[in-house]
Amino acid sequence: MAESICKSLRDGALEGEHSPALTIKDSLESLAGAHAFNYFLRSLAANVSTGKSQARGLVLVAFNQSPSSYLSLLNGKGLDASVLRKFLRILDCYSDPLGWKENILQSGGHDKPTLKESDNVCRDVKDVSKLLSLILELGKGFAGEGKTYFAVAIDSISTMLRYASLQLVAGFISNIRSQGQVSCMIWLLHTDLHEARSAAVLEYVSSIVASLEPMVQTTEGKRGSENLFCLGRNSQNGRFHVRLKRRNGRVKLLNEEFHMDQDGISFTALSSENVVVSQTRLPKLQFNLLLSEKERDDRARVVLPFEHQGMTLKPWLKIEHRLLTKNSSSSGSRGGESQHKKTCLDDRPHLAEVHFIRELSVCSWDSHRSDI
Amino acid sequence: MNTSPHLLDEALGLMPGISNGGALSQGCIVLIEDSVETSGAFILHYIVKRALSLDSSGIVLFLALAHPFSHYERILRKLANNLSRLCELFPKMAELRQGARPVTEYFAEWKGCNLSVHREQKRFHLFDILQLEFPCESKKDSVEQGLVELYSKIQSAVEVISSRDHSRAHISILIDDLSILEIAAHGSMDHVLNFLHYCVTLTSEQNCSLVILNHEDIYPDIEGRRLLSHLVYLADFIIKAEPLATGIAADVHGQLTVLKKGTSNNGHYSADKASNFHFQVKEHGVDLFFPGSRC
Numbered sequence: 001m002a003e004s005i006c007k008s009l010r011d012g013a014l015e016g017e018h019s020p021a022l023t024i025k026d027s028l029e030s031l032a033g034a035h036a037f038n039y040f041l042r043s044l045a046a047n048v049s050t051g052k053s054q055a056r057g058l059v060l061v062a063f064n065q066s067p068s069s070y071l072s073l074l075n076g077k078g079l080d081a082s083v084l085r086k087f088l089r090i091l092d093c094y095s096d097p098l099g100w101k102e103n104i105l106q107s108g109g110h111d112k113p114t115l116k117e118s119d120n121v122c123r124d125v126k127d128v129s130k131l132l133s134l135i136l137e138l139g140k141g142f143a144g145e146g147k148t149y150f151a152v153a154i155d156s157i158s159t160m161l162r163y164a165s166l167q168l169v170a171g172f173i174s175n176i177r178s179q180g181q182v183s184c185m186i187w188l189l190h191t192d193l194h195e196a197r198s199a200a201v202l203e204y205v206s207s208i209v210a211s212l213e214p215m216v217q218t219t220e221g222k223r224g225s226e227n228l229f230c231l232g233r234n235s236q237n238g239r240f241h242v243r244l245k246r247r248n249g250r251v252k253l254l255n256e257e258f259h260m261d262q263d264g265i266s267f268t269a270l271s272s273e274n275v276v277v278s279q280t281r282l283p284k285l286q287f288n289l290l291l292s293e294k295e296r297d298d299r300a301r302v303v304l305p306f307e308h309q310g311m312t313l314k315p316w317l318k319i320e321h322r323l324l325t326k327n328s329s330s331s332g333s334r335g336g337e338s339q340h341k342k343t344c345l346d347d348r349p350h351l352a353e354v355h356f357i358r359e360l361s362v363c364s365w366d367s368h369r370s371d372i
Numbered sequence: 373m374n375t376s377p378h379l380l381d382e383a384l385g386l387m388p389g390i391s392n393g394g395a396l397s398q399g400c401i402v403l404i405e406d407s408v409e410t411s412g413a414f415i416l417h418y419i420v421k422r423a424l425s426l427d428s429s430g431i432v433l434f435l436a437l438a439h440p441f442s443h444y445e446r447i448l449r450k451l452a453n454n455l456s457r458l459c460e461l462f463p464k465m466a467e468l469r470q471g472a473r474p475v476t477e478y479f480a481e482w483k484g485c486n487l488s489v490h491r492e493q494k495r496f497h498l499f500d501i502l503q504l505e506f507p508c509e510s511k512k513d514s515v516e517q518g519l520v521e522l523y524s525k526i527q528s529a530v531e532v533i534s535s536r537d538h539s540r541a542h543i544s545i546l547i548d549d550l551s552i553l554e555i556a557a558h559g560s561m562d563h564v565l566n567f568l569h570y571c572v573t574l575t576s577e578q579n580c581s582l583v584i585l586n587h588e589d590i591y592p593d594i595e596g597r598r599l600l601s602h603l604v605y606l607a608d609f610i611i612k613a614e615p616l617a618t619g620i621a622a623d624v625h626g627q628l629t630v631l632k633k634g635t636s637n638n639g640h641y642s643a644d645k646a647s648n649f650h651f652q653v654k655e656h657g658v659d660l661f662f663p664g665s666r667c
Binding site: 066073094098103260 | 570604612
């Protein structure tokens, strides 16, 4: 499934359509969002560098980490500096996002700038329109024949939301996606740093939403050391939940499992044990609270001393049970067990005729469905 | 029974020979969260002491928002004044014979961490901002301007230290405590986070480490707790000091939980690691031990 996301980013946009956009979202319950972002960034960079993707270049907007850390991240995965120079442009919104350093330099009368102009430093990230023009300018610099597409990666949309309002950020993303030259977009969102509506707006403007969730949800209100232990454990593995929106409006939901190992994050199919755990939301326990298939069958065959626990139908059901037993013993079959019953009490003519609909308990009657 | 403060060293990666001989690893960010019932200030003092120890050539930039210099000096002077530390220093006496260091230095360390001496030697820089206040008129600009000035002082101190002969010295920036900075910034979370972001850039550009003390229980609602959430995302180490769930005990003053977040370095990922200790704060230091290991 992670591969299908990589493929979707690689294939890029269709002519006249908005480019695919991936939101990677995490929370304090599962902190692996940055690792997932790096995984998809590396995959995209590898596809761009080998010419497999629609995009011929990648513009990375760095809010949370220094450009050098991204260069070393991509260098460590076999992309050397000369290749990176060709297809990667980093817009540095990390080093001096509000221009403080520039102001200090100017007020101190220093001539030597700490950051070179060639470093593509943005010194006023609050100005979203300027940010947009800087990204598009960097994207136009890639060499290629005909129309040259480029991909855009924003390492933390959460940081951007701190500098600009939700409306401006949503408009900024829609604007980039609608640019004919943009092949695809990815960004990282920390959901618990914002109101629920901010996450919802960003999910609306994206075509793929990948959430990193803990295998077991932390109890609400759990604080202190317990929470910290959960945080550590949940960062190691968890559920990778993906919602893919097709152009026709069809939504596809997919589930995988992520693990952190020596080489970073990896994605695998959900193991059957964890499927059960994630369905029941029960923590992993030393003892088993769930029934096996055989135990479930055995339980279904148990003859209960009553047939319904409903408040109103209880006495009638008891009568019916007695009659059914009588009928079945005379006919030698259980053919009387139908959903709609009509019971005539012939031996007691003074009693009224009783009609009732019997509700079948799903778990106890599953095995008899075929008879019905 | 393990009652060694080295448990904290191990959890924070302060082991001599592994790290910078007692200072935090380069570029790391440590968040200390404490509560009203259990103060985490002793962790801050311990980090200062380790950064200024003889094993380390560290330099400390201390943003003192909570207490005056005399407070820290008094506490640090008492720390390490025990026999076990003297025993640890004995093996290093071999250096004496080679004339590497005068005996007075070892004796001074055994006596405790003298901040005044370290201040004279320019190893301890205290930013006395106890009375930090930004004028209320034109609130937004004055707060930002005040924080820019504060950052400017820190940056120039770092640059001066880095340009000195012993530029290899590891710089630790400590903030005691962030909640007071938030009050000074008229409760503006964004301004505090902007200031912190610039301090964080020093960790990547100058390899400094950053230690932040903040309180967990002062935020009444989710909106207020967002600052804490931001800090948790930011930090490499999270230390929580909290009371025992069973209440206070005579010989256990609380528990420490240390979470080291997993990091990627040169394509290799190191896993998260969480540790839990109990502690007892004493006159001359702190005893750390595993839960249940004390009879």
